[in-house]
Amino acid sequence: MITAWLRRGLLGVMVLGSLAASIQNLVATRSLGSTTDDPVADWEARFQPVKAMLPFQRGFVGYISDSSIPGVPYDAANDEGEYILTQYAMAPVIIVKGTDQEWNIANLSGRAFQEWNTQHAGAFQVTPLKGSLYLLQRIGK
Amino acid sequence: MNLQAPAVFILPLLTGILLAHLLWPDRTLHGLLLKAALGIGVGLGVRSLLYFVYLLLFAGQNWFIVIELAVFMAVLVLTVQRERRHGFRILPVGLRFPLAGSGRVLIAIAGIVFLISLLSTVNYLLRRRQGDWDAWMMYNRAARFTYRDQAHWLQSFSPRMDPLFHADYPLLLAMNIGAGWQALGRDSASIPMVQSGLFAIGCVGLIASSVGSVKSSGQAALALILLWGIPVFVNEGARQMADVPLAFYVLATGGMLFIYARHPQPGLLALAGLTAGLAAWTKNEGAVLVIGATVALFVMTRGRFAWKSLISYVAGLTAPLAVVLYFRIYIAPPGDMLGGGAARLALQASDIARHAEILKYFWREMVSFGSWGIGPLSIGMIPVLASYYAVFRAPISAAGRTGYAAVGVILVLQLLGYYGAFLITPYDLTWHLSYSTERLVLQIFPLLVFLILCASLPVEAVLSESPGRSNGVHHAIDN
Numbered sequence: 001m002i003t004a005w006l007r008r009g010l011l012g013v014m015v016l017g018s019l020a021a022s023i024q025n026l027v028a029t030r031s032l033g034s035t036t037d038d039p040v041a042d043w044e045a046r047f048q049p050v051k052a053m054l055p056f057q058r059g060f061v062g063y064i065s066d067s068s069i070p071g072v073p074y075d076a077a078n079d080e081g082e083y084i085l086t087q088y089a090m091a092p093v094i095i096v097k098g099t100d101q102e103w104n105i106a107n108l109s110g111r112a113f114q115e116w117n118t119q120h121a122g123a124f125q126v127t128p129l130k131g132s133l134y135l136l137q138r139i140g141k
Numbered sequence: 142m143n144l145q146a147p148a149v150f151i152l153p154l155l156t157g158i159l160l161a162h163l164l165w166p167d168r169t170l171h172g173l174l175l176k177a178a179l180g181i182g183v184g185l186g187v188r189s190l191l192y193f194v195y196l197l198l199f200a201g202q203n204w205f206i207v208i209e210l211a212v213f214m215a216v217l218v219l220t221v222q223r224e225r226r227h228g229f230r231i232l233p234v235g236l237r238f239p240l241a242g243s244g245r246v247l248i249a250i251a252g253i254v255f256l257i258s259l260l261s262t263v264n265y266l267l268r269r270r271q272g273d274w275d276a277w278m279m280y281n282r283a284a285r286f287t288y289r290d291q292a293h294w295l296q297s298f299s300p301r302m303d304p305l306f307h308a309d310y311p312l313l314l315a316m317n318i319g320a321g322w323q324a325l326g327r328d329s330a331s332i333p334m335v336q337s338g339l340f341a342i343g344c345v346g347l348i349a350s351s352v353g354s355v356k357s358s359g360q361a362a363l364a365l366i367l368l369w370g371i372p373v374f375v376n377e378g379a380r381q382m383a384d385v386p387l388a389f390y391v392l393a394t395g396g397m398l399f400i401y402a403r404h405p406q407p408g409l410l411a412l413a414g415l416t417a418g419l420a421a422w423t424k425n426e427g428a429v430l431v432i433g434a435t436v437a438l439f440v441m442t443r444g445r446f447a448w449k450s451l452i453s454y455v456a457g458l459t460a461p462l463a464v465v466l467y468f469r470i471y472i473a474p475p476g477d478m479l480g481g482g483a484a485r486l487a488l489q490a491s492d493i494a495r496h497a498e499i500l501k502y503f504w505r506e507m508v509s510f511g512s513w514g515i516g517p518l519s520i521g522m523i524p525v526l527a528s529y530y531a532v533f534r535a536p537i538s539a540a541g542r543t544g545y546a547a548v549g550v551i552l553v554l555q556l557l558g559y560y561g562a563f564l565i566t567p568y569d570l571t572w573h574l575s576y577s578t579e580r581l582v583l584q585i586f587p588l589l590v591f592l593i594l595c596a597s598l599p600v601e602a603v604l605s606e607s608p609g610r611s612n613g614v615h616h617a618i619d620n
C-alpha cells in the first residue's frame with residue numbers, strides 16, 4: 001500500500017514540478033529583452049561601412065581592440081564578445097588579431113585610439129568611422 | 142518572420158519522414174508518429190549532406206532546389222509504389238492500456254506543457270534572433286562563410302582563422318542553414334531560428350513517440366512532460382546551438398537499436414547507422430556515438446554479427462561518415478584538441494588532480510542537471526529519475542535485455558568520451574568544465590529518460606492500481 005501511495009505521490013510531484021517549471025520559464029523568457037531589439041544586428045550594422053570600404057569580399061583583415069593597447073583598461077568578457085561578433089559580422093572576411101595585414105579594423109575607445117595613434121602615426125592611413133571604429137590601411141612597415 | 146522561412150523546410154522534412162518510412166515500414170499509429178518525429182532530424186541531416194556534396198561539385202551555382210526536389214520525388218515514388226501494394230493501411234493503435242480518466246489527465250497536462258514550452262521557445266527565439274554565443278562563433282558563422290561568396294567557400298576553412306571559431310567543426314547545422322538561405326535567396330536569421338525550433342520539437346516528439354511505441358500513451362505523455370518541463374532543455378533548444386540536435390541523434394540511434402532488439406527489422410539498423418553518422422556530422426561528440434552505437438550493436442548480437450544486420454547498419458552509416466571523413470581529411474583545418482603532441486596528452490592524462498576535478502564536475506552536474514528551480518523542488522532531474530526508477534521499476538524479460546544493454550552501452554561510452562575529452566583538453570580545465578558539462582549531460586539526457594521510462598511500469602498500470610491493496614500488475618507487463 002505504501003508503495004502505491006509513494007508512486008502516486010512521486011508521479012504527482014514530477015508532473016506538477018514540470019508544469020510549474022515550464023510556466024516559470026515562460027515568464028522568465030520575457031526578461032531576455034524586447035522582440036524588436038537585436039543587438040547582434042545592431043553590431044553588424046556598425047560594421048557595414050567597414051565591409052563596404054574593403055577592396056575584397058573574402059580575405060584577411062587585422063583586428064585590434066582596447067585589450068591590444070598596453071595600459072588601457074578593458075572588460076575581458078566584453079572584449080572577447082566583441083571580437084567574436086566582429087568575426088560574425090565581417091564574414092566571409094577572416095579576422096586576424098593584430099595589425100600585420102594590409103587592412104585592419106581598430107575597435108578602440110577614444111583613449112585607446114589616442115595611445116595607439118601616438119605610437120603608429122604614419123604607418124597607417126586611418127579612416128575614422130561611426131561607433132569608435134577605425135579602418136586602418138597599412139602604408140609602410 | 143514571415144512564412145517563407147518555415148516553407149523552406151517542408152521539402153526536407155517530407156523527404157526525411159518518407160525515407161524513415163521506406164526504411165522501416167511499420168504501419169502502427171505509434172510507429173507512424175515516431176517516424177514523423179524521426180523524419181525531422183533525418184530530413185535536415187540528409188539535406189545537409191546533399192548540400193555539402195553539391196557545394197563540392199557545383200559551388201557558385203544556384204540550383205540546389207532541383208536536387209532537393211529530385212530526391213523528394215524519388216523517395217515519394219518508392220513509398221507510393223510500396224504502399225500501394227499494402228493498400229495504404231494503418232494498423233490499429235492496439236493500446237495495451239486503454240486510456241482511463243487519470244491517463245487522459247496526464248495526456249492533457251502533457252499537451253499544456255507542450256504548448257507552454259513551445260511558447261517559451263518562440264519567445265526565446267524572437268528575443269535572441271541570432272542565437273547565442275556558440276551560434277555566432279561556430280554554426281551560423283560557418284553558414285555565413287560558406288553562403289556569402291559561395292564560389293570560394295572552401296577558403297572558409299583557413300588554418301589562419303583563430304581556433305576560437307572552430308573552423309574544423311562538423312557542418313550539419315551550417316550546411317542546412319546555407320541550403321535554406323539559398324532556397325530563400327538571402328541570408329536571414331529566420332532560417333537558423335526555424336531549424337533550432339524544429340530540432341527541439343523533433344526531440345520532444347521523438348521521445349514521446351518512441352516511449353509511446355515501446356510502452357504506452359500515458360508513458361509517452363510523461364516522457365514529454367519530463368523532457369520539455371525542464372527549463373534548461375527548452376532554452377537550449379532555442380539557442381541555435383548543436384546540443385539539442387545532437388541529443389536528437391543520440392536518442393534516435395539508441396531508440397532505433399532498442400526497438401530493433403524487440404522487432405529485428407534491418408531498416409531500423411539502417412536508421413540507427415544513419416542517425417549515428419549524422420550525429421558525427423553535427424558535433425565532434427557525435428563521433429563517440431558512432432563508436433558507441435557500433436559497440437552496442439556488437440553487444441546486442443553478443444558478438445555474432447548477422448551479416449544482414451551489419452550490412453543495414455553500415456549502409457545507413459556510410460554516407461554521413463564518408464562526408465565527415467572527407468571534410469576532416471581534405472577540408473577542415475587541424476583541430477585544437479590534439480595540439481601539443483603526445484607528451485602533453487600523456488602528462489594531462491596522468492595528472493590525478495585533473496581526474497579528481499573532472500569527476501567532481503561530473504558528479505555536480507549529475508546531481509543538479511535540469512533542476513526545475515522552484516524552491517524546495519530545486520533538485521536535479523537525474524536524482525528524480527533515479528527515485529522514479531526505484532519505485533516504478535518493472536521486471537525486464539530476457540528477450541528485452543539486449544535493448545537495454547545497447548542503450549546502456551551508448552550512454553556509458555558517451556560519458557567516457559566526454560571524460561577523455563576533458564582529460565586532454567588544451568583549454569583551462571575549470572573553464573572548459575564549467576562552460577560545457579551541462580550541455581554534455583543535456584546531449585544524453587533524452588536517451589536516459591527514454592531508458593528509465595521504458596524500464597518502468599507504465600503510468601496507466603500504476604494509476605489504475607488501488608493503493609489499498611497490492612497487485613501484481615507488473616508481472617503481466619512485457620518489458
